Amino acid sequence: MSTLKMRYTLTQSQKMMIFVLSMSLYGLSNMFTELIPSIQLGPVELSVEYFAFIPLTLCMLFHPLYAAVGAAVGEIIFGELMLGQFGGLGELEKFITFSLAMYTAGRMVSDPKNRRQVGVAAMIGVAIHQFLSSVVDIVKVWVGVEELEAVKGLAESIVVIEGVGFLNDVLFSGILFALLPTLYLVPRLYGKIEPLLGMKPRERNMKYASGTWLSPKLVIGGILLAAVALGAELVSESGWSIGEFELPWAESNEESMIWLSMLVAAVVAAVVIISLLRRAKRKGQQAGQLDA
Template sequence: MAKREVFQLTQSQKMMVFILSMSLYGLSNMFTELIPSLQLGPVELSVEYFAFIPLTLCILFHPLYAAIGASLGEIIFGELMLGQFGGIGEIEKFITFSLGMYIAGILVRNPLNRMQVGVAVMSGLIVHHLLGMIVDIGKVWVGVEELEAVKGLAESIIVIEGVAFLNDLLFSGILFALLPTLYLVPRLYGKIEPLLGMKPRNKDDRYTMKEIVTPRFVVIGIVLSAIAIIAEFLSETEFSFGEWEPDFMEMFGDWFIWIVIGVAAVIAVITIALMARKNRTQRSKLNNVA
């Protein structure tokens, strides 16, 4: 009996959530790419993205499919179609953004509880932006050879990234993620689910431990530890700012970050493949029943 309460979607419902999240977030991304930003001295007030769309969908539906759909939508509409595809760099954005949205989605048990939704939104955003900031700093570190030789460059990059982080979190985060999500979630709850032919998420619905611990959990764990390694690497180099050994950079910096990111990406891909297979077996079981 307890098994009935587990929140589950069929394969086609997952696909619906995926398509919905992809096309909507992709569309919003095209607009935000084209809205000019306002520069007030060092603070840039820009509409980074309309994170409220994937956040709302993650909270109302299956978080994993909504999160991956949104990231893919951003890549297709916002990057490929506008010719801004950063290539390998997008993998990092894909992973951090999906992770942030996913975390926000699983934190919410009751979509009508505003407090819960608010906390979930902010923690999802913090996860996404913090990881993004760390990777960004690492990229400049790898890309600029004479970083240590030029006075002020290293500090300025950290300041810029820090300001961007705060801007993303406090300006874009509150105006375009927190407030709209708080407005939309209670309004859409119970209305949008029947359109996709499913029941609204119940307060008592939960994910079974088995579902959480399998591939997803492993990915999150591995990605987080990979990030931790990068963070450690960065903090170590920060201490030896003045006397940076060039060969340390040569033997470590150049490929290290990319290997970590690559491993994380490979694992993510493998997991997605595994999950696809899992769904396939589930479906074939259903077929057998039929």
């Protein structure tokens, strides 16, 4: 018994509960956001991109991996397949970038009662996702147009469109539908939702040593994997097939390469984003302290 209390361990079924919970809730919300119309202001779309607060909240409260993957699956099933908008392989890139971002955000929170930590993690989670998907979009045009450089102004305009879209999504969707609701929900649900699933709350102040965050090994592995996440479309070039992609449901596979490296990639991507958004970070040194 005493050993059980020491670590945050989950049984196979508890992981599945988290997965199912995250999948159904985020899937449902995705259906709504698909239906809520958007306002088009020129090339920029002012829209409710997604209810990121749902996976963010669940990732912070439970095991981030299962909540993140569950949400990504939920999006594919409810938001795409059911609405008849499934984009096939294109969804794979969403799947990877989204679960990566949510997972990172979840990992960043060690104390769900700490509002500053939760808020920073929520924003970073959205930022990572939006950044990665902007990059993927740019890569798509780059692959799709034969000689990008030959067409004057195309490269610039795609970067501008994606850049504005990125800022819009981070500032509009990020603040309204990630930051605020997450700040409201996480402290409220902490300690309350876990018993309903028959598990103990995540230990408060469960710490990830800062050394782990920045170790060079992780950085290298992360960059490698960031490449995987950035170029799902490019990967398909090499005769990539779905058959080789196995989700590690079995406990034994948990350390299987892809996920381990995704974990690393998440960390690295976070670091990259943090440095990119140094200004946002400079507002307070909270993040640095919190990550410690």
